[in-house]
Amino acid sequence: MPWKAIGIFDSGVGGLTVLKEIVKALPQEDTIYFGDTARVPYGTKSPETVTRYSLEIASFLVKRDIKLLVVACNTASACSLEALQETLSIPVVGVIEPGARRAVSVTRSGKVGVIGTEGTIRSSAYAKAIKRMNPEVEVVTRACPLFVPLAEEGWTDNEVARLTAETYLGGLRDHGVDTLVLGCTHYPILKKVIGETVGDAVKLVDSAEETARTVAEILRGKALLRPGAELGNHHYFVSDVPAGFIRVGNRFLGGRLGDVYQVSLEEKG
Amino acid sequence: MPWKAIGIFDSGVGGLTVLKEIVKALPQEDTIYFGDTARVPYGTKSPETVTRYSLEIASFLVKRDIKLLVVACNTASACSLEALQETLSIPVVGVIEPGARRAVSVTRSGKVGVIGTEGTIRSSAYAKAIKRMNPEVEVVTRACPLFVPLAEEGWTDNEVARLTAETYLGGLRDHGVDTLVLGCTHYPILKKVIGETVGDAVKLVDSAEETARTVAEILRGKALLRPGAELGNHHYFVSDVPAGFIRVGNRFLGGRLGDVYQVSLEEKG
Numbered sequence: 369m370p371w372k373a374i375g376i377f378d379s380g381v382g383g384l385t386v387l388k389e390i391v392k393a394l395p396q397e398d399t400i401y402f403g404d405t406a407r408v409p410y411g412t413k414s415p416e417t418v419t420r421y422s423l424e425i426a427s428f429l430v431k432r433d434i435k436l437l438v439v440a441c442n443t444a445s446a447c448s449l450e451a452l453q454e455t456l457s458i459p460v461v462g463v464i465e466p467g468a469r470r471a472v473s474v475t476r477s478g479k480v481g482v483i484g485t486e487g488t489i490r491s492s493a494y495a496k497a498i499k500r501m502n503p504e505v506e507v508v509t510r511a512c513p514l515f516v517p518l519a520e521e522g523w524t525d526n527e528v529a530r531l532t533a534e535t536y537l538g539g540l541r542d543h544g545v546d547t548l549v550l551g552c553t554h555y556p557i558l559k560k561v562i563g564e565t566v567g568d569a570v571k572l573v574d575s576a577e578e579t580a581r582t583v584a585e586i587l588r589g590k591a592l593l594r595p596g597a598e599l600g601n602h603h604y605f606v607s608d609v610p611a612g613f614i615r616v617g618n619r620f621l622g623g624r625l626g627d628v629y630q631v632s633l634e635e636k637g
Numbered sequence: 638m639p640w641k642a643i644g645i646f647d648s649g650v651g652g653l654t655v656l657k658e659i660v661k662a663l664p665q666e667d668t669i670y671f672g673d674t675a676r677v678p679y680g681t682k683s684p685e686t687v688t689r690y691s692l693e694i695a696s697f698l699v700k701r702d703i704k705l706l707v708v709a710c711n712t713a714s715a716c717s718l719e720a721l722q723e724t725l726s727i728p729v730v731g732v733i734e735p736g737a738r739r740a741v742s743v744t745r746s747g748k749v750g751v752i753g754t755e756g757t758i759r760s761s762a763y764a765k766a767i768k769r770m771n772p773e774v775e776v777v778t779r780a781c782p783l784f785v786p787l788a789e790e791g792w793t794d795n796e797v798a799r800l801t802a803e804t805y806l807g808g809l810r811d812h813g814v815d816t817l818v819l820g821c822t823h824y825p826i827l828k829k830v831i832g833e834t835v836g837d838a839v840k841l842v843d844s845a846e847e848t849a850r851t852v853a854e855i856l857r858g859k860a861l862l863r864p865g866a867e868l869g870n871h872h873y874f875v876s877d878v879p880a881g882f883i884r885v886g887n888r889f890l891g892g893r894l895g896d897v898y899q900v901s902l903e904e905k906g
Contacts, residue, residue, distance in 0.1 A: 406686045407676050412789070414878040417675045420901075514797075517786040520681070528783075528800050535797065609683040632689075 371594040373398035373603075374583065375434035377425045380408035381613055382553030383440030384620040386463065389580035390438065391602070394593070398600040400432055406607035406632075409516055411485025411552070415447040418487060422448035424633045426456060428605070434458065435592050438583060442467075442551050442575075443485050446493035459586050466582050467549050467575030468497035472505060474571050477546040479506045481570075483536070483562075484551030486511045494551055508543050512536045512555075519557040520616075529558065533565040541566045549573045604628040640863040642667035642872075643852065644703035646694045649677035650882050651822030652709030653889040655732065658849035659707065660871070663862070667869040669701055675876035675901075678785055680754025680821070684716040687756060691717035693902045695725060697874075703727065704861050707852060711736075711820050711844075712754050715762035728855050735851045736818050736844030737766035741774060743840050746815040748775045750839075752805070752831075753820030755780045763820055777812050781805045781824075788826040789885075798827065802834040810835045818842045873897040 374394075376387050380403050387401055402425050404410075410418045422444045426437060437460045439445045439452065445462030452460045471480045471494075482494040489511040498507050514532050523529050540548065548570050550556055556574050563572060587593045594600065603626065606613045610628040617625040643663075645656050649672050656670055671694050673679075679687045691713045695706060706729045708714045708721065714731030721729045740749045740763075751763040758780040767776050783801050792798050809817065817839050819825055825843050832841060856862045863869070872895070875882045879897040886894040 406682060408681075412677075412881075413675060414880070417877045513790050514783070514786050514792075517783055521782050523783075526804075528797060528804060531797050531800060535795075608686045611683070612681075 371398065372433055372435035372592075373400045374436050374438060375400050375402070375429035375432070376438040376440050377402040377404070377422075377429065377444070378441040378553060379404050379410040379444065381405070381616045381620065384617055385553050385556055385574070386438060386440035386576045386579055388621055389576040390583055391600070393580040393584050394587070396594045396596060396598060396600050398594070399602045400429060400434060401602070401604045402429060403604070403606045403613055405613055409485070410441060410443040411487045411516065412513065413487065415487065415491065418444055419448040419451050422452060423455060426452055428631070428633055430456060430458070436461065436583060436587060438579065439463065440553060440579070442553065443487040446488045446491035459590070461579060461582055461586065463553070463575040463579050464493045464497050466578035467551065467573055468494055468501060470573045470575070470578045471547050471549050472498055472501045474573060475505060475547040477544060478504055479508065479543065479545045481540040481543070481545035481548040482507060482509045482551050483512050483515075483540075483548065483555065485516065486513055488551050494549060508540055508545055510536055510540055515558055516552065516554045519554045524558050525561060529561045530565070533558070533561050537562065537565045541570070545570060547571050547573060549575070551575075602626050605631050607631065607633060640667065641702055641704035642669045643705050643707060644669050644671070644698035644701070645707040645709050646671040646673070646691075646698065646713070647710040647822060648673050648679040648713065650674070650885045650889065653886055654822050654825055654843070655707060655709035655845045655848055657890055658845040659852055660869070662849040662853050663856070665863045665865060665867060665869050667863070668871045669698060669703060670871070670873045671698060672873070672875045672882055674882055678754070679710060679712040680756045680785065681782065682756065684756065684760065687713055688717040688720050691721060692724060695721055697900070697902055699725060699727070705730065705852065705856060707848065708732065709822060709848070711822065712756040715757045715760035728859070730848060730851055730855065732822070732844040732848050733762045733766050735847035736820065736842055737763055737770060739842045739844070739847045740816050740818050741767055741770045743842060744774060744816040746813060747773055748777065748812065748814045750809040750812070750814035750817040751776060751778045751820050752781050752784075752809075752817065752824065754785065755782055757820050763818060777809055777814055779805055779809055784827055785821065785823045788823045793827050794829060798830045799834070802827070802830050806831065806834045810839070814839060816840050816842060818844070820844075871895050874900050876900065876902060
């Protein structure tokens with residue numbers, strides 16, 4: 369029996385930061401990644417639409433016989449995780465729970481900030497997850513809709529980025545949070561300017577590492593880890609032409625992106 | 638025989654600026670508007686994907702028996718106008734030709750600037766149209782990817798907007814253009830800060846009025862204008878849940894947006 373792959377999806381290229389950590393933690397595993405580049409971004413769309421797109425992608429990946437699905441997109445995790453878990457018979461891991469767990473273990477002041485897209489923040493998914501783990505922790509949230517286009521424009525270290533970060537994050541800093549969850553897979557690209565704005569005393573939490581740890585635990589628990597030392601294979605699918613994904617993806621993964629295939633989910637309807 | 642409606646589409650809410658001018662010029666006409674809010678924005682997507690989406694929307698509108706189609710989106714006009722004109726048997730009007738014509742008639746220095754999304758600028762559609770009308774006119778172009786998210790965030794008159802405009806437009810101003818085409822239906826929302834950045838001597842061209850004039854001419858030429866003084870009916874369709882469209886749309890149209898219906902093009906495939 370061939371070992372099944374781990375399925376991973378995101379609205380676009382951002383989820384590759386999660387893939388990278390999974391490959392680092394579990395180098396022998398095969399992965400199949402789907403980036404919905406024809407319909408990106410999800411963060412400004414309604415939960416209903418994001419859930420419809422998530423279910424379409426999950427169905428595409430499940431047909432390729434995956435053993436576990438990672439929702440490597442904060443908006444999709446916030447809006448669609450339950451629907452995916454109800455629909456699929458394999459484990460489904462989002463990025464919200466792992467990020468929340470990390471924040472709860474890291475904070476000393478008991479004040480945690482969470483930033484993300486409008487969809488993620490409006491869902492209160494992080495606040496709910498953190499409160500479930502520790503009801504004492506105070507959560508302050510802020511949607512930062514301009515961070516994704518700034519990261520994609522490559523304006524990560526200029527005056528516009530600094531002024532935008534100050535506008536969004538000044539209030540959080542003044543509120544005394546000591547931990548800030550980067551609740552969007554694009555935000556690590558702006559880590560430098562975000563860190564400078566909130567100051568050294570605030571720890572930045574990026575969900576990717578913690579998500580990879582969760583994936584490893586689940587597969588180990590179910591005896592689904594692929595044995596042996598052979599390195600896994602990685603396949604990439606996108607819904608728009610691959611050029612942009614390949615360019616940014618290679619930057620994310622240090623030039624090690626493999627073949628990328630374009631597929632149309634809609635025509636399969 | 639009932640009079641047919643004018644079909645109008647955009648990736649989202651921006652095309653309502655064009656609808657508004659059409660209703661002002663032809664108040665007796667019925668209109669059917671489609672905003673592809675589930676897949677917005679088009680400006681960062683490939684021409685192939687934008688064309689596929691445009692053809693899907695056109696097919697939806699043609700089934701509703703329209704007499705003319707207005708592509709009220711610069712990116713879709715730049716990428717898909719030819720494909721639409723080849724496929725449909727009714728007249729198809731984009732916003733590029735009308736905007737280019739206005740710019741050519743307005744410029745005195747013979748130097749015209751054009752700003753738009755990446756998709757619009759990469760297509761060179763404005764430069765080609767302007768050169769076809771007057772090969773002497775020099776065209777300088779600049780993609781401004783952050784203007785759409787700024788307009789949608791409502792940051793139209795703050796320091797981030799001014800600094801972003803200066804970064805994008807400083808070069809155009811120094812180049813001596815006396816006319817600037819706002820080659821994206823969202824940009825009129827940033828008209829104030831764009832105007833202040835390029836200076837009073839530069840005339841801003843917004844395609845909406847000129848597009849409405851073109852529509853009126855074509856319908857008159859084909860004897861398709863609806864007679865009488867009765868005001869037309871206006872119907873709106875969107876692909877995501879309508880809440881956001883209604884809120885912004887009412888701001889665009891001064892509170893006179895009618896009923897908005899959500900439809901899924903993909904499920905009809």
